[in-house]
Amino acid sequence: EQIPLEMHKVRIIQKLFLPEIDQRLQAITEAGNNTFLLKNRDVFLDMLTDSGVNAMSDRQQAAMLLADDSYAGSETYFRLENKVKEIFGMNYFLPTHQGRACENIISQVLVKPGTIVPMNYHFTTTKAHIVLNGGVVEEIFMDEGIEVDSTHPFKGNMDLDKLNKLIDDNGPEKIAFVRMEAGTNLIGGQPFSLENLTEVSQICRSSNIPMVLDASLLSDNLYFMKIRDEQCKDMSIHEITLKMAELCDIVYFSARKLSFARGGGIAIHDESMYKKFQELIPLYEGFLTYGGMSVREMEAMTVGLDETMDMDMINQGPQFIAYMVDELVKKGIPVVTPAGGLGCHLDAMRFVSHIPQNEYPAGALASALYLISGIRGMERGTMSEQRNPDGSEPLSAMELLRLAMPRRVYTLSQVKYALDRIQWLYENRALIGGLRFYEEPKVLRFFFGKLEPV
Ligand code: F0G
Numbered sequence: 001e002q003i004p005l006e007m008h009k010v011r012i013i014q015k016l017f018l019p020e021i022d023q024r025l026q027a028i029t030e031a032g033n034n035t036f037l038l039k040n041r042d043v044f045l046d047m048l049t050d051s052g053v054n055a056m057s058d059r060q061q062a063a064m065l066l067a068d069d070s071y072a073g074s075e076t077y078f079r080l081e082n083k084v085k086e087i088f089g090m091n092y093f094l095p096t097h098q099g100r101a102c103e104n105i106i107s108q109v110l111v112k113p114g115t116i117v118p119m120n121y122h123f124t125t126t127k128a129h130i131v132l133n134g135g136v137v138e139e140i141f142m143d144e145g146i147e148v149d150s151t152h153p154f155k156g157n158m159d160l161d162k163l164n165k166l167i168d169d170n171g172p173e174k175i176a177f178v179r180m181e182a183g184t185n186l187i188g189g190q191p192f193s194l195e196n197l198t199e200v201s202q203i204c205r206s207s208n209i210p211m212v213l214d215a216s217l218l219s220d221n222l223y224f225m226k227i228r229d230e231q232c233k234d235m236s237i238h239e240i241t242l243k244m245a246e247l248c249d250i251v252y253f254s255a256r257k258l259s260f261a262r263g264g265g266i267a268i269h270d271e272s273m274y275k276k277f278q279e280l281i282p283l284y285e286g287f288l289t290y291g292g293m294s295v296r297e298m299e300a301m302t303v304g305l306d307e308t309m310d311m312d313m314i315n316q317g318p319q320f321i322a323y324m325v326d327e328l329v330k331k332g333i334p335v336v337t338p339a340g341g342l343g344c345h346l347d348a349m350r351f352v353s354h355i356p357q358n359e360y361p362a363g364a365l366a367s368a369l370y371l372i373s374g375i376r377g378m379e380r381g382t383m384s385e386q387r388n389p390d391g392s393e394p395l396s397a398m399e400l401l402r403l404a405m406p407r408r409v410y411t412l413s414q415v416k417y418a419l420d421r422i423q424w425l426y427e428n429r430a431l432i433g434g435l436r437f438y439e440e441p442k443v444l445r446f447f448f449g450k451l452e453p454v
Contacts, residue, residue, distance in 0.1 A: 002326065004319035007312040011058070018044040018374050025371060032450020033367040033435055035376045044046055044374030045414055047403040050317070050342055052256040055408040055415030057307060058301040068293035077289035080265075080298045087238070088245035090267040093272035094281050095291025095298070098264045099216050099254025105266065105280045106177075106252060109273075110210060110322035112133035114175035119147065119168055120158045120192060121183050121184045124384055126214065128444060131386075135176055138166060145187055146397045148336050150348045153228040155340075156184035156192035156221070159198050161245070172207035176415040180248075183217025186380055188400065189342030191224035194231045194243065201247035210273070212273070213244065216254040219259065219314040220341020239311045249273065255297075290297050317341060317407045320415060322407070327419050333426045334401065343404035346422070349382060351401075352432050357382050359434025362399040365425075367451075368432045370399065373421035377403045383435075384446040 019027070019042055028239040031037035035048060045187040062217075077095070084093045094103050103126050111117065113134030119126075120141050120363065127137045140162040167175060180197060184190045184429035204211040218241070224231040225240055232240050245251050249270060255263035268274040278288065285291040290298070306348065307313045318341050325339035334350035348355075348362035362381035370376055381399035388394055403418065427434075433450040 004316070004323050004325065004412070006316065008057075008114070008316075008407070016044060017041070021371070024374060028367055028370050032439065034446070034450060035366045035370055035378060036450070037450070038370065038376055039299075042374075043370075043376045045410060045418060046376050047343065047418070048194065048255065048376045048378050049222065049402075050257060050404045050406045051254065051407065052258075052261040053406045053408070054261060056261070057303070057313075058206040058299065059307070060303045060368050061297040063303045066294040067299045069255040069295045070210055071290070072287050073165070073289055074295055076295040076298050076302075080302045082223065083302045083305050084265060084267050086288040087241060087309070088251055088267045090245055090251065091250055091272065093243065094266045094268070094274070094288070095265040095332050096252075096266065096281070096285050097292025098256055099214075099252070100129065100252075101285055101292065102252035102264050102266045103129040104284060105277050106212065107135065108134045109276045110278060110356070111168070111176045114174070116166070116170060116174055117176050117179055118163055120156050120181055120185050121182060123185050123214065124444060126181075128386075130176075140166065141187065145184075145190070147311075148188075148334070148349070150337060150401075153338065154193040154196060155190035155338075156181070156420045157196040157253060158192065159249055160196075162198055167203070167207055167209070172209055175207070175209045177210040177212045177250075178204050179212045179214060181217070182221035182244075182257055183341045185217060185342060186384075186400075187398065188345040188402075189217065189220055189335035189340030190336075191228070191341070193229050194225055194240065195229075197244060197247050207400065210249045211247065212250045212252065213248040213251070215244075215251050216257045217243075217341055218225040218253065218258050219308050220284065220318055222308070223311070223314045223318050223341065227355055229381050237308075237311060237314070241309070247412075251286065254259035255293075255301050255304075259308055260297060260301040263291075263301055265291070271318075281313075314366075317405050320410070320412075321405050323412075324403075324415055324419065328422065331419075331423050331426070333422060336398075337344055343402045345380070346377075346401040346403065346446065348399040352429055354430070355434040356396045357399065357434065358393050359400075361434070362430060363451060364432055364435050365433070369422065372425055373405070373418070375421065377401045379446060382450070385448045386445065 025041035322339040329426040334347035336345035
């Protein structure tokens with residue numbers, strides 16, 4: 001048995017509470033079977049997301065006390081700006097309040113009605129902003145990318161033939177930008193290789209198309225590049241990061257995942273592009289030297305970016321996830337393989353194969369798992385899609401229940417509790433039925449929609 005080993009110790013704890021089953025039934029019913037609507041007080045292990053809930057280091061906490069506060073021109077901001085430039089080797093930086101704020105600004109500047117944004121896979125908020133600005137998202141993942149059961153080490157790679165064809169068919173001027181997402185979230189936290197990023201970059205550069213990296217899940221992608229990518233074997237984590245950034249025109253990130261628990265930012269090579277984005281920061285985010293973040297957050301980010309370059313820090317999430325995935329595979333429970341970053345992704349398509357996709361199998365599984373364990377996961381499937389203008393359902397390529405592994409938060413015994421409960425649920429999966437919306441918001445419906453048993 002490959003046991004993950006913590007390279008840190010716990011010095012502050014938060015007490016947990018495991019509600020009784022009848023309390024859990026009441027809670028999930030009131031939440032409309034949507035785990036986003038559960039209250040934290042009703043949750044035992046919160047595996048909804050790693051966003052904003054990764055554990056902080058002692059050095060981050062200490063740095064927060066040294067913050068220099070000011071509306072404009074704080075030392076704290078310049079420390080952060082310099083760190084971003086150093087880590088990514090980029091000339092310009094703009095602060096934002098979180099990842100989707102970067103997406104708003106990038107989309108407003110680069111996406112014109114009728115343009116196309118090819119990407120290795122979409123993320124919910126990314127797609128929403130591109131569509132809002134009149135653009136169309138084209139996912140050009142490799143066929144292996146959406147094979148849930150696979151041994152491919154880089155399922156986040158972009159299909160180069162499809163990218164070339166898309167550019168040929170539409171003309172480069174129709175392409176607003178190409179987006180590569182590190183640690184590709186919605187296909188199970190899967191990385192791309194440095195070679196793939198290099199080739200995508202070459203295609204973009206030869207056609208004058210801006211190349212954008214979503215680095216929110218950079219730390220997982222870096223970890224996998226270091227251990228799986230022949231090209232990265234002799235490079236330091238920082239060297240890999242510099243190389244990745246060099247291949248892109250824009251690197252943006254949600255700091256809720258990368259480096260800290262709040263904030264975000266956009267790093268840019270080119271001055272003219274920087275100026276276009278810059279105008280929108282005071283309009284939507286705040287002054288240029290805080291962008292919606294507090295100085296305490298910015299200080300912790302600065303330290304967190306350095307810690308992202310440390311293998312003993314970034315290997316914790318993926319190693320715990322690999323343990324969980326390997327144990328599930330041993331028990332014959334359907335799960336996305338190979339193990340990725342972010343979390344462990346149960347394959348609802350096979351777990352509850354008796355539930356049709358328009359009854360949201362992954363949503364039903366999320367609700368059932370909470371009920372029998374107090375564990376909160378997140379639906380990542382058809383429920384997370386947006387209806388077509390004609391009201392029909394775009395059935396998702398994958399139906400996943402994501403059990404996120406916030407970095408350095410849960411212990412191995414808690415992971416074993418989760419494994420035990422998932423196994424019980426798998427043995428009793430015939431008990432799980434489908435769901436239908438009784439309250440369905442038009443945009444990002446998975447956040448606050450409510451569902452009932454069919
Ligand atoms: N890009 C990626 C790849 C993300 O995973 C997220 C957020 C965002 C952008 C948006 O950033 O939340 O700071 O506005 N993912 C969270 C999740 C919400 O739970 O996976 P944000």
